[in-house]
Amino acid sequence: MARILNMDRTQLLGFVLLAALVFLVLPLALDAFRLNMVGKYLTYAFVAVGLVLCWGYGGILSLGQGVFFGLGGYCMAMFLKLEASTPEATAIQSTPGIPDFMDWNQVTALPWFWEPFHNLAFTLFAVIAVPVAFAFIIGVAMFKRRVGGVYFAIITQAVAAILSILIIGQQGYTGGVNGITDLRTLLGWDIRTDSARTILYFVNGGLLFVCLFIAAWIKSTKFGRILVAMRGREDRVRFSGYDVSAFKIFVFCVAAGMAAVGGAMFTLQVGFMSPTFVGIVPSIEMVIFCAVGGRLSILGAVYGTLLVNWGKTTFSETFPELWLFAMGAVFIGVVLAFPNGLAGLWTDHVAPRLPRRLGGRPRPEAAQPAPAE
Amino acid sequence: MPNATDFLLAVEDLTVSFDGFKAVDNLSFYVDENELRVIIGPNGAGKTTVLDLICGRTRATAGSIRFRGRELTALREYEIVRAGVGRKFQNPSIYEDLTVFENLEISFPRGRSVFGALAFKRDAEVIERVEAVAESIFLADQLNRRAELLSHGQKQWLEIGMLLIQQPDLLMLDEPVAGMSVAERVKTAELLHRICADRAVLVIEHDMKFVEDIAHKVTVLHQGKRLSEGPMHAVKTDPKVIEVYLGH
Amino acid sequence: MFDGYTMGEIGAIFAMQGFAGLILFSVFVLMALGLAIIFGQMGVINMAHGEFMILGAYVTYLCSNFFADYIPALFGIYFFVAMFLAFLAAGALGALVEWAMIRHLYRRPLDTLLATWGLSLILQQTYRSIFGAREVGVTLPDWLMGSFALTDIIDVQINGLFVMGLTLLITVGVGLLMFKARFGRQVRAVMQNRMMAGAVGIDTEKVDRKTFALGCGIAGVAGSAFTMIGSTGPTAGQLYIVDTFLVVVFGGAQSLLGTIASAFTISQSQSAMEFFLSGSMAKVLTLLTVVGILMLRPQGLFSLKVRR
Numbered sequence: 058m059a060r061i062l063n064m065d066r067t068q069l070l071g072f073v074l075l076a077a078l079v080f081l082v083l084p085l086a087l088d089a090f091r092l093n094m095v096g097k098y099l100t101y102a103f104v105a106v107g108l109v110l111c112w113g114y115g116g117i118l119s120l121g122q123g124v125f126f127g128l129g130g131y132c133m134a135m136f137l138k139l140e141a142s143t144p145e146a147t148a149i150q151s152t153p154g155i156p157d158f159m160d161w162n163q164v165t166a167l168p169w170f171w172e173p174f175h176n177l178a179f180t181l182f183a184v185i186a187v188p189v190a191f192a193f194i195i196g197v198a199m200f201k202r203r204v205g206g207v208y209f210a211i212i213t214q215a216v217a218a219i220l221s222i223l224i225i226g227q228q229g230y231t232g233g234v235n236g237i238t239d240l241r242t243l244l245g246w247d248i249r250t251d252s253a254r255t256i257l258y259f260v261n262g263g264l265l266f267v268c269l270f271i272a273a274w275i276k277s278t279k280f281g282r283i284l285v286a287m288r289g290r291e292d293r294v295r296f297s298g299y300d301v302s303a304f305k306i307f308v309f310c311v312a313a314g315m316a317a318v319g320g321a322m323f324t325l326q327v328g329f330m331s332p333t334f335v336g337i338v339p340s341i342e343m344v345i346f347c348a349v350g351g352r353l354s355i356l357g358a359v360y361g362t363l364l365v366n367w368g369k370t371t372f373s374e375t376f377p378e379l380w381l382f383a384m385g386a387v388f389i390g391v392v393l394a395f396p397n398g399l400a401g402l403w404t405d406h407v408a409p410r411l412p413r414r415l416g417g418r419p420r421p422e423a424a425q426p427a428p429a430e
Numbered sequence: 431m432p433n434a435t436d437f438l439l440a441v442e443d444l445t446v447s448f449d450g451f452k453a454v455d456n457l458s459f460y461v462d463e464n465e466l467r468v469i470i471g472p473n474g475a476g477k478t479t480v481l482d483l484i485c486g487r488t489r490a491t492a493g494s495i496r497f498r499g500r501e502l503t504a505l506r507e508y509e510i511v512r513a514g515v516g517r518k519f520q521n522p523s524i525y526e527d528l529t530v531f532e533n534l535e536i537s538f539p540r541g542r543s544v545f546g547a548l549a550f551k552r553d554a555e556v557i558e559r560v561e562a563v564a565e566s567i568f569l570a571d572q573l574n575r576r577a578e579l580l581s582h583g584q585k586q587w588l589e590i591g592m593l594l595i596q597q598p599d600l601l602m603l604d605e606p607v608a609g610m611s612v613a614e615r616v617k618t619a620e621l622l623h624r625i626c627a628d629r630a631v632l633v634i635e636h637d638m639k640f641v642e643d644i645a646h647k648v649t650v651l652h653q654g655k656r657l658s659e660g661p662m663h664a665v666k667t668d669p670k671v672i673e674v675y676l677g678h
Numbered sequence: 679m680f681d682g683y684t685m686g687e688i689g690a691i692f693a694m695q696g697f698a699g700l701i702l703f704s705v706f707v708l709m710a711l712g713l714a715i716i717f718g719q720m721g722v723i724n725m726a727h728g729e730f731m732i733l734g735a736y737v738t739y740l741c742s743n744f745f746a747d748y749i750p751a752l753f754g755i756y757f758f759v760a761m762f763l764a765f766l767a768a769g770a771l772g773a774l775v776e777w778a779m780i781r782h783l784y785r786r787p788l789d790t791l792l793a794t795w796g797l798s799l800i801l802q803q804t805y806r807s808i809f810g811a812r813e814v815g816v817t818l819p820d821w822l823m824g825s826f827a828l829t830d831i832i833d834v835q836i837n838g839l840f841v842m843g844l845t846l847l848i849t850v851g852v853g854l855l856m857f858k859a860r861f862g863r864q865v866r867a868v869m870q871n872r873m874m875a876g877a878v879g880i881d882t883e884k885v886d887r888k889t890f891a892l893g894c895g896i897a898g899v900a901g902s903a904f905t906m907i908g909s910t911g912p913t914a915g916q917l918y919i920v921d922t923f924l925v926v927v928f929g930g931a932q933s934l935l936g937t938i939a940s941a942f943t944i945s946q947s948q949s950a951m952e953f954f955l956s957g958s959m960a961k962v963l964t965l966l967t968v969v970g971i972l973m974l975r976p977q978g979l980f981s982l983k984v985r986r
Contacts, residue, residue, distance in 0.1 A: 278549075
């Protein structure tokens with residue numbers, strides 16, 4: 058594995074340590090409730106890892122990753138909701154056999170786009186295909202016309218706003234502001250029990266590592282170096298014979314696909330999906346998970362996500378009114394003082410002091426590359 | 431009237447206007463195989479715009495640019511590069527965050543599609559080519575350095591090297607010796623002579639001493655039009671050129 | 679969606695919704711002017727712009743309370759005082775933010791976006807701590823209340839006309855400042871070539887600070903206008919930020935005329951559609967149209983073709 062990814066010893070050690078944390082330390086140290094919560098946080102890490110590729114390496118800042126997270130999550134939720142809405146279970150409704158919120162909104166037949174979600178295979182395909190196809194359309198429209206930088210950021214943010222308003226507005230089809238709730242079973246397997254949640258936690262961790270390996274592999278290929286090259290000198294790459302837009306579209310789609318898997322796993326572990334995870338605010342928060350971990354560090358993104366969410370939970374349990382101050386300070390601090398996040402702190406301050414055999418390295422010849430614009 | 435297909439590059443009636451201002455105005459010129467052509471002209475004459483037009487960075491309002499008989503004005507930038515036209519920018523445009531080796535490797539003409547880049551392997555052929563080019567641009571001992579640590583002149587050479595590794599048939603250089611020391615200029619002139627042994631080179635330059643050293647033929651631009659063309663000694667004595675350069 | 683209306687009624691509806699859209703238009707223009715100056719001239723994305731607007735709204739609210747409690751005789755003119763103070767407060771905060779944060783980020787526009795988002799969170803929580811989470815409203819002086827009837831069905835709100843007039847005045851003022859006055863020349867010089875501007879003796883840092891403060895100050899005035907159409911709450915500003923950015927981008931970031939035209943188009947189409955569709959669908963359709971057009975014409979409606 059390490060050979061394929063061109064990993065050196067330090068990187069390999071980093072993967073092993075993270076794996077030990079996710080698969081051993083946390084499951085042993087936490088009760089089922091807390092472990093489920095960590096599992097929820099880890100679903101955001103999928104988004105953050107995608108952002109490392111897309112934003113950290115490619116310099117493309119998307120403020121609409123919640124869209125892909127949400128689409129993936131909604132696809133999963135639609136399947137689970139249909140399974141929970143058997144005619145027997147919904148016999149008291151005026152139209153039995155359709156999801157409860159449709160009945161409340163005077164919808165009398167299942168809309169056509171819900172039909173295929175009776176099938177699990179189709180659902181699993183759609184979880185990735187729908188968000189990736191959407192990302193592809195946005196990517197083609199924007200990158201072929203050389204829209205980038207802040208314009209891209211603003212437009213993806215507008216897309217996030219549009220989708221969340223749309224979902225809230227069309228409650229008969231989407232469950233509106235409450236989202237799709239009361240999900241119970243996956244092919245008859247009750248996903249609400251502690252044991253099911255623990256199993257899902259491990260599935261989630263496994264999928265996250267698949268994404269981490271994919272990201273590490275992409276980073277190690279020439280594609281990864283072209284991303285870095287493009288971030289600073291887009292024109293030079295173009296005039297070296299590359300179709301820059303194709304590279305951007307691809308990496309944007311990869312990030313969207315990762316976010317979508319995270320969204321689907323969120324639905325499974327938490328038991329609902331709602332527009333709260335689609336709009337502007339969650340989307341930009343996901344960017345900060347990535348920034349805190351270090352926008353250039355794949356593993357850092359996971360630590361950043363865990364840290365910020367742990368902080369959020371702790372703060373909002375004890376000092377709810379201070380949370381926004383803390384979050385605001387994190388945004389400002391990470392940009393002004395630590396542009397390379399936790400990973401930057403590690404490589405600049407901790408690693409040089411470690412003995413060589415533990416992965417300690419002398420300080421690099423030059424400082425870390427400055428973050429892209 | 432020579433037939434346009436006899437030339438490597440045939441620029442005919444080329445015009446581009448920015449909101450009514452004609453930066454290049456009905457310009458025609460022809461470049462032969464293995465020719466080293468220098469374009470000179472006062473500031474704002476449209477020299478850089480001509481290169482931008484040829485490499486597709488700016489779209490022409492009218493006229494045609496044919497390269498080996500193939501019309502370039504309709505192609506996208508990367509297609510023009512793949513057709514065999516390389517372009518160096520005025521300010522050294524290299525990838526500061528990558529090493530010299532990686533800079534050259536990215537320009538190596540293989541694995542240029544998305545999936546090609548993912549499947550790209552750094553094999554013996556790549557390493558050999560990168561090392562050969564690095565040798566010719568005087569950077570053989572700098573391969574593992576981060577490019578941002580190179581001197582200004584070395585960055586200029588690196589960018590030329592990134593073009594050489596593409597093996598273009600036409601190489602366009604925008605002020606390649608700007609900011610170089612005298613010693614570096616001499617080396618660059620020698621490099622250009624070597625380069626044009628098997629390809630055509632189109633250079634924009636202000637340094638007249640350097641132009642005399644390298645040019646086979648000189649084209650003088652003024653206000654987007656061709657003012658004069660020919661060997662350097664003939665151009666230098668052309669009264670129209672003297673008028674433009676020395677003022678009224 | 680036009681079922682059941684005669685042509686005349688539809689015309690009247692459009693006219694009425696048009697007038698109703700004018701206040702939204704004014705808020706958009708004032709917000710977008712500030713943003714366009716900051717973004718177009720300095721390349722900085724200010725995600726906290728909505729919170730600067732809300733600062734102006736709170737200042738207006740405080741002013742109205744102060745006048746009502748202590749000098750009720752002058753209540754009729756409090757709005758002018760409030761606007762002035764809103765401008766000063768938002769401008770001063772802007773200058774402070776520029777000094778503490780923005781000036782370190784000029785080369786990293788995407789990072790300003792994140793940092794100012796953090797600022798917006800902090801400001802929201804500050805407002806919540808000071809003014810409470812409940813939305814507050816202001817009392818208008820009598821002469822701004824009411825409306826006059828243009829025809830049988832078309833009513834025109836006086837405060838709408840007032841805000842409109844004010845917006846025009848400010849816009850013209852900003853236009854003059856940017857294109858006729860020495861300050862505007864300095865701003866444009868710094869924007870086009872920072873080093874050269876510094877070399878010819880312009881204090882570029884001071885120009886940056888003033889430009890940022892001016893943009894924020896105008897947002898503060900927008901907040902004063904905003905109190906007439908909405909109630910002021912800690913998070914009210916966030917609702918406007920995406921729309922305003924779209925206004926700026928849609929208009930072509932460096933064109934004041936474009937900003938005004940696009941603010942007009944967006945506010946009017948939203949207002950007109952709101953009558954026939956639900957508010958949220960009107961917004962979705964408006965935003966979708968704008969995003970769609972931007973995909974076809976990314977440089978915005980008004981922009982110059984120049985050599986890159």
